[in-house]
Amino acid sequence: RKEVEQDPGPFNVPEGATVAFNCTYSNSASQSFFWYRQDCRKEPKLLMSVYSSGNEDGRFTAQLNRASQYISLLIRDSKLSDSATYLCVVNVAGNQFYFGTGTSLTVIP
Amino acid sequence: EPEVTQTPSHQVTQMGQEVILRCVPISNHLYFYWYRQILGQKVEFLVSFYNNEISEKSEIFDDQFSVERPDGSNFTLKIRSTKLEDSAMYFCASTATGAQPQHFGDGTRLSIL
Numbered sequence: 001r002k003e004v005e006q007d008p009g010p011f012n013v014p015e016g017a018t019v020a021f022n023c024t025y026s027n028s029a030s031q032s033f034f035w036y037r038q039d040c041r042k043e044p045k046l047l048m049s050v051y052s053s054g055n056e057d058g059r060f061t062a063q064l065n066r067a068s069q070y071i072s073l074l075i076r077d078s079k080l081s082d083s084a085t086y087l088c089v090v091n092v093a094g095n096q097f098y099f100g101t102g103t104s105l106t107v108i109p
Numbered sequence: 110e111p112e113v114t115q116t117p118s119h120q121v122t123q124m125g126q127e128v129i130l131r132c133v134p135i136s137n138h139l140y141f142y143w144y145r146q147i148l149g150q151k152v153e154f155l156v157s158f159y160n161n162e163i164s165e166k167s168e169i170f171d172d173q174f175s176v177e178r179p180d181g182s183n184f185t186l187k188i189r190s191t192k193l194e195d196s197a198m199y200f201c202a203s204t205a206t207g208a209q210p211q212h213f214g215d216g217t218r219l220s221i222l
Contacts, residue, residue, distance in 0.1 A: 032208040043200055043213040044152060087152065095140050095207035096165040099152040 003027060006088050006100035014108050017078050021103045023071040023088030032091035033064055035073045037084040038102065044087055047073075078107045111135045115201050115214035122191055123222055130186045130217045132201030141184045142202040142211060143176065145169070152200070158184065159207070188219075196221045 006023045013019050025033075033050035048055065050062040050071055061074040071088055088100035114133045122128050134141050143155040157165040158176055175187045184203075188195055198218050202211035 032210075034210050038152075041198070043216050045213070046210045049210055091208050095142075095157045095159065095204075096154060096167075097142070097211065098154065099144075101151040 003092075003098035004088055004090050004100040006103050008101050008103060010104040010106060012106045012108055013078055015078055015080060017107075018074065018076045019078060019105065020075075021073045021086050021088075021105075023073075023100055025069050025071070025088075025090045025098070027090070027092050027098075028066075028069065030069075030090045030092050033062075033071050034089040034091075035060075035062055035071075036087040036089055038087055039084050044089075044099075047086070075105075078105075080107050080109060083107045111212075113201055113203055113212050113214035115199075115217050117217060118215065119218045119220070121220045121222065124193055125190055128188050128191055128219060130188075130199050130201075130219070132184045132186070132214055133182055134184055134201065134203035135205075135212055136182075138203035138205050138212070140164075140204045140207055141178070142204075143186045144200045144202065144213075145197040146200065146216075147197045155186070191219075191221045193221050195219060 004025050035047040036044040037047045038044045048057050050064045054063045059076045063072045083106050085102040085104050087102045090098045116131045141158040144152050146152045154167045156170045177185050198216045200216045201214040204211050
């Protein structure tokens with residue numbers, strides 16, 4: 001079983017749309033959770049950490065459900081510049097990080 | 110903002126040769142990582158390094174691979190006797206503490222011919 005699973009997409013949405021990505025993790029001992037974005041042939045860049053109570057950063061909202069071992073990312077009012085691959089990253093005890101395969105988003109004019 | 114820097118940006122090597130990929134982590138960070146990403150595939154963990162020793166490594170990180178922090182600033186990944194399937198993007202990352210979000214370098218694209 002994979003440590004982190006994501007729907008690979010692709011998601012093609014019009015500008016201004018709201019889109020949600022989901023991620024599940026298998027290890028109940030996982031401690032920290034993050035969303036990264038990765039542009040084509042570039043390095044992953046931190047988008048936001050995910051906190052137990054849920055957190056928001058502008059148009060982006062992240063949620064964590066420990067009971068269901070599930071993380072989500074909601075993007076409101078999508079911009080063309082949001083087009084990228086979104087990576088779910090989970091830190092298990094110690095300093096090993098597991099990456100999901102990524103979800104591809106294309107925002108269409 | 111401090112950055113993780115990696116050199117070279119692109120390395121082309123004949124199969125069977127040794128390569129060394131270099132990284133300069135952010136200066137006050139204590140945890141260092143190497144990842145690889147084969148084109149079109151997911152980012153895969155290779156190894157983490159703390160206090161001058163390997164703390165975690167994946168199944169990918171076999172005897173062909175080694176890491177070193179020779180001088181307190183550089184963090185290197187050595188791949189001995191490279192294979193075609195080693196062709197990938199290699200990312201270095203660092204964090205201040207073990208569970209904090211990682212900062213990634215731009216990556217080194219390794220092409221094995």
